[in-house]
Amino acid sequence: MLPEAAELLVLAAAALLFALVFAPAAASRRNLLVQGGTGMVATAAIAVVPTFDLALLTIVGLGVMQAGIPGKRTLAVRLRAPVLAVAVLAFALVFLRVEGPAVLERFAAVGLVAGLAAAVGLFPYIHPFAADEPVAASPIVWIAFVGPVLAAVVLSRAEGLLSVDAGQALAAMLIGLGVINMAWGSIASWLTDDTAAAWRYSFLADWGLVLCGFGLTLSDGRRAALLVLFGIVVGRLPLYLVSREPRAERVTSEGPINLVVAAALAGSAPFVGFAARVLLLRGATQLFWPLALVLALGMLLWLPGSLRLGRSLGRPRGRQAFGVALAVAVNVAAGFYPLPLLAAAKL
Amino acid sequence: MPSAAVLAPVALPLVAAGVIAVFRLAGMRLGRVAAAIGAWGAVAALLAVWIPVRSSLELTLGALGYGSSFDLRIDAVTFAFGLMIATPTAVLLTLQPRTWQEMSISLVGLASAIAAIEGGSVVLTALAGATAGTVAIVLLETEDPRAPRPSWATVLAGWLALSWVGVMLQVGGGTAVYSAVPVATVTAPLFAVLAVAALLASNLFPWRTWPADLWSRPSLRAAGITVAILYPLGFYLLVRAYELGDGRYPNPLFHAGLAILGVTAAFGAAARAQAAATRRKFLGEVIPFFGGFALASIAIGTALGLVAGLVLLATAAAMVACLALLPDRAGLAAMVSIAAAVGLPPGLAFGARVIGIEATFEAGDLLGLIGVAAAAAWALLMVGGARAIGLPGGRGHPATETFAGVSMAIAVLTLLAGPAIAAVQTGFANPVATEVMSTSALGGGLTTVDTVSSVLPAVTLFAPLLILGVLVYAVAGTSAIRTQSRAALFKLPEGGIWQRARETVRALTVPEQYRSILNIRELEIAAVGGQPLLWLAALAALAFAVTR
Amino acid sequence: MIEGVAGFVAWLGASVVVLSDGRRGLALGAALSTLALAAIVLSGAGPVAGIALGVGGLTAAARRLTVGVAGWGIMPPGSTPRFILCVGGGLLALWIALGVTSGHSSALRFAVITVAGLAGARVLSSGESSVLLTSVALLALATAAASGLTEEALAIWPYVGAAAIAASVGWLPQSAPRAA
Secondary structure, eight states: OOHHHHHHHHHHHHHHHHHHHHOOTTSOHHHHHHHHHHHHHHHHHHHHOSSHHHHHHHHHHHHHHHHTSOOSSOHHHHHHHHHHHHHHHHHHHHHHHSBOOTHHHHHHHHHHHHHHHHHHTOTTSOOOOOTTSOGGGSTHHIIIIIHHHHHHHHHHHHHHHSOHHHHHHHHHHHHHHHHHHHHHHHHHHHHOSOHHHHHHHHHHHHHHHHHHHHHTOSHHHHHHHHHHHHIIIIIIHHHHHHHOOOGGGOOOOOSHHHHHHHHHHHTOTTSHHHHHHHHHHHHHHHHOHHHHHHHHHHHTTHHHHHHHHHHHTOOOOHHHHHHHHHHHHHHHHHHHOOHHHHHHTTO | OOGGGGGHHHHHHHHHHHHHHHHHHTTOOOHHHHHHHHHHHHHHHHHHHHHHHOSOEEEEEEEOSSSOEEEEEEOHHHHHHHHHHHHHHHHHHHHSOOOHHHHHHHHHHHHHHHHHHHBSBHHHHHHHHHHHHHHHHHHHHHHOTTSOOOOHHHHHHHHHHHHHHHHHHHHHHSOOBTTTOOGGGOOHHHHHHHHHHHHHHHTOOSSOOHHHHGGGSSOOHHHHHHHHHHHHHHHHHHHHHHHHTTSSOSSHHHHHHHHHHHHHHHHHHHHHHHTOSSHHHHHHTHHHHHHHHHHHHHHTOSHHHHHHHHHHHHHHHHHHHHHHHOOSSOSHHHHHHHHHHHTOTTSHHHHHHHHHHHHHHHHOGGGHHHHHHHHHHHHHHHHHHHHHTTSOOOSOOOGGGOOHHHHHHHHHHHHHTGGGHHHHIIIIIHHHHHHHHOOOOOSOTTTOEEOSSOEEOHHHHHHHHHHHHHHHHHHHTTTTOOOOOOOOSSOOOSSHHHHHHHHHHHHOOOOGGGTTTSOHHHHHHHHHSOOHHHHHHHHHHHHHHHTO | OHHHHHHHHHHHHHHHHHHBOSHHHHHHHHHHHHHHHHHHHHHHHOHHHHHHHHHHHHHHHHHHHHSSSSSOOBSOTTOHHHHHHHHHHHHHHHIIIIIIOBSSOHHHHHHHHHHHHHHHHHHHHOOOHHHHHHHHHHHHHHHHHHGGGSSSOOOSHHHHHHHHHHHHHTTOOOOOOOOO
């Protein structure tokens, strides 16, 4: 198994554990355990299976199982994105395996990028979202739970399959989509009417950084991507879960904890997002310095949305307050000293 | 001295913050004692580490994971800026009552700021400085979310820019450690980004920014701490930039440009100060004036200018504590504070400004004009100070937060310290110049300040002035001072250009016929609607793009 | 020759799935595509792979025969665009399989492209659960069949996995959407 994928799997398991322990009262822990456990198994399968075909089949299976969970969206809406992802990835595999003109490899690169974006739910393949849908049935599962492992698997396999020319095309597309997702996600998180949608867009913005990191094709880019994925799975996702209190109790608040959470979500120091941004800037500077300038300016867009999301936590009490503190503390530790995380992923 | 001692100034406030929080969660209040111990402990640690040996002490603990090692260092620069940050913070934490959250957050901010200046590499400084900025914002919002505070975007932008500088140094020169960066790596574009980072970190601009705005908050507990821990950091970067560039900035235009910016900022502060409607508003411009003048002195590029700037910053640090403790009501404390702030002779501010102006003349070429402009700004501030004595006090602050006696004592101390400016320069500022400019120490010793072309006999000149001033006060008291309201020399435009520009931009609307295209809500609905056609079109677009 | 016919039958089956709304039509289309893919895979990956694929697909077809909209529903009113999609998609897949790409088993290339493409398009264009699940089953089979395009030694697992998915999707509980 890829060390990165293994590490992300462990982090996903930790996030599931967090959800079980600190889930809002309205959620059924038993359902969460069954659904989350199944998702974990499927995600692990994506990382463990020896061939890419099996990974695609696992995605199909996972998509179908998730579509069967009772939710607000129709079956068609929930199936479309994973099916499109698998179809496009399958086409990519076909183009890689057959002999033909060199442009086929570029189309394969298109398929890999588009398939990944469709599976995770990134722009322009944003999954339709219903604010009051259970988390297990919502697109958040793809973007924050399965997606990180999937991205690591797809992009690492792509490295071995693509030629240099096609690899450069892949990298360029990843950076292009990354910048677009950064901008879209951060601005939408700030301006959208619904707070739950704002949370979802904030995941999108972080994924923009991930795509840019993978697109940089340098070790610093991979490290940055890993740290952002860490922040998504162990920071943003747990905080999102805490924010989903039942409507009657939900209030917005601006106490110290809300601002600290906002800082964590914005990628401010000393949280892991800042370390990731430093690495991303380093990678971009090595490759093409104007890109670093664009990234640095884009990073400022996180702030307004993050302040909004921080306030949406309200005043966490008791167990949830402890959960928030735990998520924040882990982020601080990783932000200050990310070396063990990177070493574990052999980066 | 063991290397681990460099951790003490950072660790002590952090431990104190933790202890306060833990005890409070356990139901016990420790009050200001713990906060005072933590903050004064940092001061004591700095003194204990530096004074016995007066040479660099460094601790390197290995890689952190983002191209930087855990590298902390206490040298002359750290010592000077550390005292500037820690001492006023300690005074405020000792005297002003706060909630336990505010105490803990303040101590974390202090630790972060000290970590920023102890950081041995640019990246570490950026990380710690950004932390200090974040903590300061949290502190201000915790105290009063509706009161003015720095824009988080500008704070973060400055430290992001610095982290970019750090990674550029790593990429171009292999390291971002201050003492190891190859000089050739510090190019003009890189320095430009560093300068922008420094200016954003301290908001050193000619228009009114947070170093002035914060003083108009209803309470000055958080404002004082924020200015104490954040304001010196931008200057710190500009001082370290000398070390990076082996004693100079990469282009003479940077010296001139930053100096001009500094004097413009000082002039702007003085202009606003003389038009202030209340004494509190006048005093709010004091720190920006000090900062502008200090920037001009530091940026001029000579050792004399650097030491003058440092002494000014040290005086400003004292004034931060003074202003935060000063009540708004009229009285002797207010008068003495104004006298110290405007730089009445023979105070420390007076001496440092004189040396700073002298440095611009000695720098040569047309840089002397900067000194002339600085003198004009100073004169304007003095006029404003004279007017401010007769102004209404301001909105007032809770009595428990103000300590008129202590405030006055600090102001008096800066006035009394004027004759000792040579000693301050020798012990406090000279080692910094030696460290970063790789020059020999300025001459003069404890009683005089040697410049290139002359000698300032500080003790013999200032001490009699001081005695004279004390005698005059003893004889006449304050009866000779007329506290009447005077008109401003000139009024500033109401609302300001920026405000009007912002309102104009906000009032802009998309023409009716284009609204359907630029409707953000519709765009969002289209993007998240899961439209298969859109998805397929995106796929086709990507396929088309890769064939180009 | 057999492979060529199998390729055509695979396209035909996928087209029937695209053009049908009723369970009988869907079952017929699924069965045709399954048999065609199994025949092609049989010659390439061996009998076990072919049989696994066949069993999985036929199970899906059999399940479809019992669940869904009653009747055949082949080419209902308004299905002209789908018809054009089938013809156009088939021609495009043929061109890619024969004219653009090369390598062993052009029939496999054609079958995979046409079945995966048409199944994917059907999922994107329909909201009926029986149609969606049948298309998903076909997509799984096509994905597994694509593993035969590689020159490496073929493992059995993709085929078994696809068969399991195809066989089980028909049993997915089809709950109506509701609030949390």
